[in-house]
Amino acid sequence: MLSTQGFAGRIDELLPLLGRAARRPGAAGELEGVADWLARELGLECALLGPAGAVMVATPGFPPEVLTLARPVLTRLAAQGTASAATRIGEYHVLLEALGTSPPRPVLVLAGTLPPDRRAVAVASHAGSLLAALARAREAEEVLAAYQRKAHRVRLAVTMVLMTGDVSLALRMSAGAVPPLLRAERVRVCVLRCAPDDRELIAQAHQDAAGFHAGGLLVSCPVWDEHLIGLVAEEENEPPGAVDRGIPALLSDLVAANPRYALGLSRPHPLPQTARAYEQARHALAAARTSAGRRAVFQGTASLEEFLPHEPARRWARRLLAPLDGAPRLTVDVLRLALQFPRTGVAVLLGVHRNTVAAHLRNAQRALGLELEDAASRALLALALRLAEPAAEGPAAEAARAAGAAGHRRAPWAPYAEAGEAGEAARAWAAAFLGPVERHPRGGELLEVATAWVRANGDAQRAARRLGIGRATVRTRLQTAERLLDRDLLSDGPGVQDLTLALLLTGRIPHPPPLS
Known part of the structure; x- marks a missing residue:
């Protein structure tokens, strides 16, 4: 059995173990290393049970039957004011000590074939308190990691809803912790290209208590592994230097510090047009990859649909999309996303299997009578979907299908084929x-x-x-x-x-x- 003097002479072995475990509470093996040291120095097997009774750490030779037979005592120690208990279970002398003051408490269990002396009990009590503190740090880190995952999911969900233009739903999803972004008149989107593992580190380093970022959002793109998407609120009369503050400034500093990074920024858009701003940011990122500062604000010509007279263009789009009237909503969603992202990305965004994506695309292709791999067909279909929506199932869809069947053969491919x-x-x-x-x-x-x-x-x-x-x-x-x-x-x-x-x-x- 270890004497107090012997323990004092070996404390230099324990301190580095405690230091590593404190710095890396979630790392596998660090907490176990402290428990193994304690068991080795005391000549006893050791186990630490969490407040719920689950084994948090145990030495390899700890007899599991001890925990089964000692369950009533363990329950009493975790829940009540009793500080410690000693008992005999089979051939083992068992010492149980509750750690902490607030129930339910962790419990340290020591088991050996010889009874521990008082000095060993004192050493075990002190070391057990340290083990419990480290175990709580591990639990806290696990809780924090779970919070970070949930915060990311909420940010991603809000971002995806904004991409559909449904600002009201995005407000409801924020559940009271509404970022200023959702109250803003306009949004600017940034897309940072960086190492995949850096994305969440950047997002976590700059998020507030609600999981948002300076009133905006930073979210890892679910499709492109190297993209971090930033959404920034901008008011109608925002001064020209807006891209040099907040999230754009933060991301620009990261680009300046890392030659592998690049940043694309959109122009400001009304909040319901977040998807259009995202497209511009992706385009700007392509230009930024070959620019001197690896940073670019979208300066190109806006897309065709913004130049077309609304009603003639919408009528053309409705005629083109008539074969999809009454199709399942998922078919239309798959088709729309497949015109923007790879099919694997569509599956990720919609939470479905790639085979499901392929099946819906085959159905859409048959209904429309076109080849979705053809670039011209894809471009015209994407334009139509930006201009109009297929009618939902019901009497209106039946009427639209009938009208479409009569006029579809003579429907021009593009609205610019119409005169005027x-x-x-x-x-x-x-x-x-x-x-x-x-x-x-x-x-x-x-x-x-x-x-x-x-x-x-x-x-x-x-x-x-x-x-x-x-x-x-x-x-x-x-x-x-x-x-x-x-x-x-x-x-x-x-x-x-x-x-x-x-x-x-x-x-x-x-x-x-x-x-x-």
Whole structure:
């Protein structure tokens, strides 16, 4: 049995163990190391039970039957004022000591074939108190980790709802802890490209007690592993320097300090148009990747739907989408997201299996009579979905389907095919959109590569073969076009769709076959 003098001589072994366990309360093995030291020095087996009676840590040789047979005593010690108890269970002498003052309390259990002397009991009591403190630190860290996970889920849910334009639902989801963002008139979206493991560290380091960030939101993108999304409130009369304060300034400082980071920022948008602001931030990030400071604010031309007269464009979109009238809501949601993200990302966003995503896309493709892998079809369909919604199931949907079936064959592919104001607006948009590339000294070859890229449905190898150049050259020229157009062209999504619409309008690529 260890004497007090022996214990004092070996205390230098215990202190480093306690220090490591205190610094890393959640690390596997640190708490166990302290328990093993205590058992080794006292010649006793050791177990620490949490307030609920679960074993928090135990030495490998601790006899489990002791805990079973001592359960009544353990319950009494955890719940009542009794400080300690000693008993005999089979061949073991058992010492039980409650730790702390507020029930339910942790209980330290020591078991050995010889009874412990008073000095060993005193040492065990002090060391047990330290074990209990470290165990509480571990529990606190686990509670904090659970809170961080839940805070992230709430932030992500609020962000995804804002992407749908439903500000009222986002307010209800915030459950009283409403960030100023949800009361703001406008929102600016930032997208930081960084290491995947850095995203939550950044979000956690700067969140407030409610789990938000300086009145806005920072949330790890569920689709792109290297993207951290920031949503920032901006008022109508915000001064020009708004991007140099708050979350934008924080993310800009991180970019300046880390050469692997890049940042894209949108223009301010009305809060219900958060999705449009997010698209702009993604486009700006593509430009930032090749800019000197790796930071860019979206400066490109807005998307086509913002230039079209509302009613003619909406009528065209309704005719195009008529075959989806009455389709399950999930089919429409899958289709909309699949025009922006990879199918695996769609599955993550909707919480469904990839096979479910594929099945809904097949159903939509059959109903619409188009090939969803075709870039032109995807661009026109995405435009239609931004302009209108398929009718929900019911009498209105039946009537819309009947009208659509009668007029769908002659429905033009695009609203700019209609005479008058819509066509003029669309052509003016295309000229403004492609202008930065056309004015570039090498604009001809850049447009040639962009056109081949779209014709190849985003396949760089096919585009390279068509042009007789290398695949790397295709990507390099597309990156130059990205910077000039302020569009993300290398990931299939809104940027490629805007480019495709501009190429359709200028006659550089043909329209897809009419629906039958």
